[in-house]
Amino acid sequence: MEPALTKIGDRMSNLTGVRAIMKDIKETLQTGKGQHYINLSPGNPVILEPVEQLWRKYTKELLDSSDYGQVVCRYGDSQGYEPLIEAIKTDFNRRYGLNLTERNILITPGSQNLYFYAANAFGGYSSAGQLKRIVLPLSPEYTGYGGLTLAPEALFAYKPTLEIDEANHRFKYRPDFSQFKIDESTGCVMFSRPCNPTGNVLTDEEVKKIADLASEHDVPVIIDSAYAPPFPALNFTDMQPLFGGNILHCLSLSKAGLPGERIGVAIGDEALVGVLESFQTNMCIHSARYGQAIAAKAIASGELADIAEQVIRPYYQNKFTVVESSLQEYMPQDIPWLLHRGEGAIFAWMWFQDLPITDWELYQQLKQVGIIVVPGSTFFPGLQEEWAHKHQCIRISLTAEDPEIVTGMQRLAQVISKIYQPLAV
């Protein structure tokens, strides 16, 4: 059957960004029988024993408690499971000296859903027919933003400036404030901090500057804190989460070990939270309550924040060090390869300056030597202008075992040397 699709049906039934590549990767892994691939592509977090134990412990506690029936056998409030809202309110008020009330918090089925609500509540066409942009101050950005909006023309990303340390093969993206503009055509601003795919962390000053510029036009600033402290605390550099005013601080429990339970949290102004809550009621009534119930216990006890700092952060930070030292050992010094500064998240991001082939061709060549990475061009949602840089990057996941990362970087170095070789003669 070939059902006739609407414009929205057509848009939402297409895979965007990295999801399209993931299909190719899955097929490669399935059809490449007999060949062992080192898979450096996943965004799926590693199951860390102490983290799994934490969730197992609170699941048992829930099963044995008299709350169990109330949690799973009954509908609940659209805003979220009350003990989870209470736990987040208490934890964040204490930790960051805030004055949050229950009305400042919304629980969603995963944070991706939250961004979908926000992108379509604040971005797209206004009742008066004006296009309200969803502005990404930095590019590359999280590929999932590419499929959020029902009006794709609303998504607009700015090209960054690049801070390059050639001698040490390092670089960092920064927002280009000489270009960045907020006006009456801006619906909302959105960015991930720490950033997937680059590991970049916008500084507190950069975030304040963006929020102040947006505040002049009453524009919400959605800060995707999927990797931020207090959980999963996947920042390897100091950063302060920012709250208040027009900032909607958004969390995810996925990288804190619960991706299967789909828990996202929005913290912000009552009016912003209220809009998103109604959106949620219309879409799915509320988030599933079992995951919320165990999350409430792990947050209220303080264990989730502790385990994030003591187990989750060091695990990925060490992996980044393995990537760095392997690149140092195997990569030729005379080739312009650059690693983005590892400031957080679960990825390493590399740029090959003046790469003689495209990132897609590099991805294919790496597959030939048993390495799977993600081609970088899938991480520029909303960047409308052509930019050679888009086709010169790859994302490397920090979820593989250490020896696999070492071998992976060794083979990457061999492939890259061959690609650049003719130019050196």
Ligand SMILES: Cc1ncc(COP(=O)(O)O)c(C=O)c1O
């Ligand atoms: C930056 C970023 N934001 C949002 C998400 C979506 O997370 P969730 O599982 O909470 O929907 C991800 C998932 O990888 C992510 O990397």
